[in-house]
Amino acid sequence: MEKPGSPDLKSGKGTKDYSRYFDFSGAKLISEEDGKATYRIKGRTIQVNSQPDYKEGKRRGKEEIQIHYDFAIPEEMKRFGEGKLYSITTYGCQMNEHDTETMKGLLEQMGYRGTDNRNEADLILLNTCAIRENAEDKVFGELGHLKHLKTEKPGLLLGVCGCMSQEEGVVNRILSKHGFVDMIFGTHNIHRLPALIKEAVFSKELVVEVWSKEGDIIENLPKKREGMRAWVNIMYGCDKFCTYCIVPYTRGKERSRLPEDVIAELRELARQGFKEVTLLGQNVNAYGKDFEDRDYTFGDLMEDLRGIGIPRIRFMTSHPRDFDDKLVAALGKGGNLMESIHLPVQSGSNAILKRMSRKYSRETYLELVGKLKAAVPNLSLSTDIIVGFPGETDEQFEETMSLVREVGYDMAYTFIYSPREGTPAAAMEDNVPVEVKNERLQRLNALLAEQSRAASDALLGRTLEVLVEGESKNNANMLSGRTRTNKLVHFEGPAEWIGSFVHVKITDTKTWYIKGEAVPAEALAAN
Numbered sequence: 178m179e180k181p182g183s184p185d186l187k188s189g190k191g192t193k194d195y196s197r198y199f200d201f202s203g204a205k206l207i208s209e210e211d212g213k214a215t216y217r218i219k220g221r222t223i224q225v226n227s228q229p230d231y232k233e234g235k236r237r238g239k240e241e242i243q244i245h246y247d248f249a250i251p252e253e254m255k256r257f258g259e260g261k262l263y264s265i266t267t268y269g270c271q272m273n274e275h276d277t278e279t280m281k282g283l284l285e286q287m288g289y290r291g292t293d294n295r296n297e298a299d300l301i302l303l304n305t306c307a308i309r310e311n312a313e314d315k316v317f318g319e320l321g322h323l324k325h326l327k328t329e330k331p332g333l334l335l336g337v338c339g340c341m342s343q344e345e346g347v348v349n350r351i352l353s354k355h356g357f358v359d360m361i362f363g364t365h366n367i368h369r370l371p372a373l374i375k376e377a378v379f380s381k382e383l384v385v386e387v388w389s390k391e392g393d394i395i396e397n398l399p400k401k402r403e404g405m406r407a408w409v410n411i412m413y414g415c416d417k418f419c420t421y422c423i424v425p426y427t428r429g430k431e432r433s434r435l436p437e438d439v440i441a442e443l444r445e446l447a448r449q450g451f452k453e454v455t456l457l458g459q460n461v462n463a464y465g466k467d468f469e470d471r472d473y474t475f476g477d478l479m480e481d482l483r484g485i486g487i488p489r490i491r492f493m494t495s496h497p498r499d500f501d502d503k504l505v506a507a508l509g510k511g512g513n514l515m516e517s518i519h520l521p522v523q524s525g526s527n528a529i530l531k532r533m534s535r536k537y538s539r540e541t542y543l544e545l546v547g548k549l550k551a552a553v554p555n556l557s558l559s560t561d562i563i564v565g566f567p568g569e570t571d572e573q574f575e576e577t578m579s580l581v582r583e584v585g586y587d588m589a590y591t592f593i594y595s596p597r598e599g600t601p602a603a604a605m606e607d608n609v610p611v612e613v614k615n616e617r618l619q620r621l622n623a624l625l626a627e628q629s630r631a632a633s634d635a636l637l638g639r640t641l642e643v644l645v646e647g648e649s650k651n652n653a654n655m656l657s658g659r660t661r662t663n664k665l666v667h668f669e670g671p672a673e674w675i676g677s678f679v680h681v682k683i684t685d686t687k688t689w690y691i692k693g694e695a696v697p698a699e700a701l702a703a704n
């Protein structure tokens with residue numbers, strides 16, 4: 178692995194068959210050097226440093242993962258943002274939220290300050306999501322609105338980044354219909370943001386730089402975190418290639434941060450007073466599988482993090498296949514490892530799991546759930562489920578319903594299947610009528626609501642430790658927080674409690690949240 182002082186943080190990389198992605202009819206090649214091409218299209222100059230390429234994104238080579246410790250904002254950009262404001266809109270998952278924290282950190286080191294008012298922003302970034310089609314439609318709708326802003330304020334810098342930018346078709350659509358965008362960059366080169374801003378501002382060209390290579394790890398990037406809960410990436414990418422999922426193409430191959438780097442980051446967060454950390458990865462259970470110089474997995478990391486001064490540690494997201502006994506045993510020890518596990522199942526039918534290429538069966542999933550329930554007292558399980566996958570029959574959907582009954586989830590994210598261009602499932606015949614998909618989703622959601630209500634009811638009368646997150650959204654006199662099992666709790670209390678742990682006796686339950694009364698510390702001590 179590469180150590181401090183490693184080179185090559187500065188150059189974009191990629192092959193050069195741009196014609197596959199862009200409508201170049203009428204385009205004029207102005208120059209081509211150092212792997213960068215400059216075109217003139219419809220009155221706009223476009224600089225293509227590198228572009229998305231699914232074939233490259235899918236490639237899983239044997240190259241060592243490069244870890245860079247030498248990140249620094251280029252000297253000439255260190256004060257570039259002084260007196261300027263930025264606004265970032267984030268779509269999608271926690272991974273994107275966390276990338277946004279990094280971009281905010283980078284921008285603030287350049288002197289930029291954040292604003293919630295886009296009208297006054299000098300730089301607007303849309304950090305996009307590619308998981309579902311409607312997320313994509315929202316971004317294109319947003320770009321339509323931003324066009325007016327750009328016309329009124331030509332100096333405004335507009336960038337599209339995140340997973341959508343890693344999609345081949347998206348870059349083409351932006352170039353042909355939204356040529357007023359200034360920068361398009363992907364998930365692998367966020368650290369290049371200062372350099373890309375410089376290129377876009379000084380060249381006045383639309384800069385496209387989307388890396389499809391396998392991906393490096395850049396340590397020491399600045400982050401702007403808020404509140405008392407932090408997200409920490411422990412690994413990047415995914416090698417599972419579930420047939421419906423675009424992530425392995427947009428986020429690259431699985432690559433784990435070194436445990437010493439993760440542990441050092443958590444120690445620093447503990448020192449800063451953070452109360453909760455969620456470890457992030459597309460498939461955290463695969464953590465460490467790419468290490469060649471050590472035998473160290475996610476179970477080992479969780480064991481090591483038990484001794485760290487962060488009161489609550491969670492993780493997401495898991496793949497059931499890589500969830501091993503070492504991890505189950507570590508979680509069974511409790512302490513600062515929360516008894517709340519998100520374990521995506523997607524379907525209860527073996528035939529569908531096979532078509533999804535999930536690489537586990539209903540039986541092995543249920544066996545794992547059994548092990549977890551036996552090892553972790555008061556375990557709360559949540560999951561992801563897709564309904565209406567191509568070819569899903571009524572019987573196969575009923576197998577999902579019966580699995581949901583058997584597991585007894587506290588919560589689930591449920592989705593109707595929609596194809597993602599470029600994935601194997603998109604080539605399967607989508608033969609489940611839309612009304613059937615809707616009806617299945619409704620039935621599934623009704624069952625899950627019933628289960629969530631039952632889980633809430635079981636807490637009635639109990640006194641639970643709650644981490645107070647803030648004022649309740651609907652009632653300023655109430656506070657909101659989360660239990661160890663991630664249940665949302667509302668109760669009365671002063672704002673000074675925000676950020677601390679309070680014990681709350683549960684007095685009322687609803688389907689998706691619970692209510693209670695704070696128990697004074699003296700009363701707790703007396704019990």
Ligand code: SF4
Nearest residue numbers: 415417418419422424
């Ligand atoms: S494990 Fe998750 S991120 Fe990876 S391909 Fe499957 S669904 Fe996508």
